[in-house]
Amino acid sequence: MELWSRRKFFLTSLAGSAVASAGKLFGGARSNGSLAALSNLAPAAQGKRPLIISSANGLHALDKGMDILKKGGDTLDAVVAAVTVVEDDPNDDSVGYGGLPNEEGEVELDASVMHGPTHRAGSVASVRRIKNVSRLAKTVMEKTNHVMIVGDGARRFAVAEGFEEMNLLTEHSRKIWLAWKAKSSFNWRPGIDSPEWKEHVAAIFDGDEKQIAYAERVIAHPPTGTIPCMAVDANGDISATTTTSGLSWKIPGRVGDSPIIGAGCCVDNEVGAAGSTGKGEENIKISGGHTIIEMMRQGKSPTDACLEAMARIARNYKNDKKKLGTFHIYFYAINKDGVHGAASLWRNGYEPNKQASYAVHDGSEARLVPCKPYFDEVGGD
Numbered sequence: 001m002e003l004w005s006r007r008k009f010f011l012t013s014l015a016g017s018a019v020a021s022a023g024k025l026f027g028g029a030r031s032n033g034s035l036a037a038l039s040n041l042a043p044a045a046q047g048k049r050p051l052i053i054s055s056a057n058g059l060h061a062l063d064k065g066m067d068i069l070k071k072g073g074d075t076l077d078a079v080v081a082a083v084t085v086v087e088d089d090p091n092d093d094s095v096g097y098g099g100l101p102n103e104e105g106e107v108e109l110d111a112s113v114m115h116g117p118t119h120r121a122g123s124v125a126s127v128r129r130i131k132n133v134s135r136l137a138k139t140v141m142e143k144t145n146h147v148m149i150v151g152d153g154a155r156r157f158a159v160a161e162g163f164e165e166m167n168l169l170t171e172h173s174r175k176i177w178l179a180w181k182a183k184s185s186f187n188w189r190p191g192i193d194s195p196e197w198k199e200h201v202a203a204i205f206d207g208d209e210k211q212i213a214y215a216e217r218v219i220a221h222p223p224t225g226t227i228p229c230m231a232v233d234a235n236g237d238i239s240a241t242t243t244t245s246g247l248s249w250k251i252p253g254r255v256g257d258s259p260i261i262g263a264g265c266c267v268d269n270e271v272g273a274a275g276s277t278g279k280g281e282e283n284i285k286i287s288g289g290h291t292i293i294e295m296m297r298q299g300k301s302p303t304d305a306c307l308e309a310m311a312r313i314a315r316n317y318k319n320d321k322k323k324l325g326t327f328h329i330y331f332y333a334i335n336k337d338g339v340h341g342a343a344s345l346w347r348n349g350y351e352p353n354k355q356a357s358y359a360v361h362d363g364s365e366a367r368l369v370p371c372k373p374y375f376d377e378v379g380g381d
Helices: 002-025 056-070 075-088 133-143 151-160 171-184 197-204 209-220 280-286 288-297 302-316
Strands: 051-055 109-115 120-127 148-150 226-232 238-244 265-268 272-278 329-335 340-346 357-361 366-370 372-375
Touching: 051 056, 051 075, 051 329, 051 340, 056 075, 056 226, 056 357, 056 366, 075 109, 075 133, 075 226, 075 238, 109 133, 109 265, 120 133, 120 151, 133 151, 133 238, 148 151, 171 197, 171 209, 226 329, 238 265, 238 272, 265 288, 272 280, 272 288, 272 302, 280 288, 280 302, 280 329, 288 302, 288 329, 302 329, 302 340, 302 372
Parallel strands: 120 148, 340 372
Antiparallel strands: 051 226, 051 357, 109 120, 109 238, 226 238, 226 272, 265 272, 272 329, 329 340, 357 366
């Protein structure tokens, strides 16, 4: 009894001390003798499930993925269905059919997928003549004992699995490639003895000023177009994919972060998912997708986790804005609760006059949401 009494006394005293301490801690929030709502503190971010997000170029495609999620479909089917819309679009020259080619005029595609519920992954890189590489990466995951297949081996695997071979270079992208060749090589434009040599690039586009301006922009600043897409369903299961045609005018065989598990795409079904667009080499060096997942595991919000990954890239250059200004990069993330976030190295998107943003669909409609900039100024080559 004496032991029980002492223990009871100790616990009672401890509880009383805790109440007293709480009263002191929240004393400033009392009103008329009662504990008022802590309205001066930022509320915890509220998530919503199901949820699907992507880079801004996937805005028009998220409906496709959300339809699958609402019907109880698998999260990986949802994200692959969404990005396939973009891969099929010849007017999007950052992904799939019509992607801007390498320096030899060949379109080379990369993609990866991760399926949270089964902890599986698939990836392909430097794939030519196969349009839907996100679906091909999923096929690697489902039909082989491998995680990554590259180059001509990936193409042959695709053909064996029934994928159609096709010429991925559209006339639009071919003309831009020719304009890049003319701009970068004296031998790829009419000689100085020709009265037309100064107007050669204009002639390629039949004098279309809009197309000429666009070509000049992507020639001067080669795009690193990509679409990452990640989703969480009503049960909290998560999947992601990232697909790309990579850096325009790249050396043949160059591979960025998009097909690299743990960099351009990363999923942990207990935590969340992350993806990236931009200069893939910088992401690979910090394992950005994995970094973001681990930051969220420690309790950071998706946005703050993305900013931590961005900080690591900046630290690699000692925050030298002159060096960092030669590229752009974005990170995107969701957590298991359906909270989402994204960060951009610079305030602007790939176009200096546009805010960096990403696409979100929470079941109501797809919309663009601003990214959180690491440097709140215009930058990025």
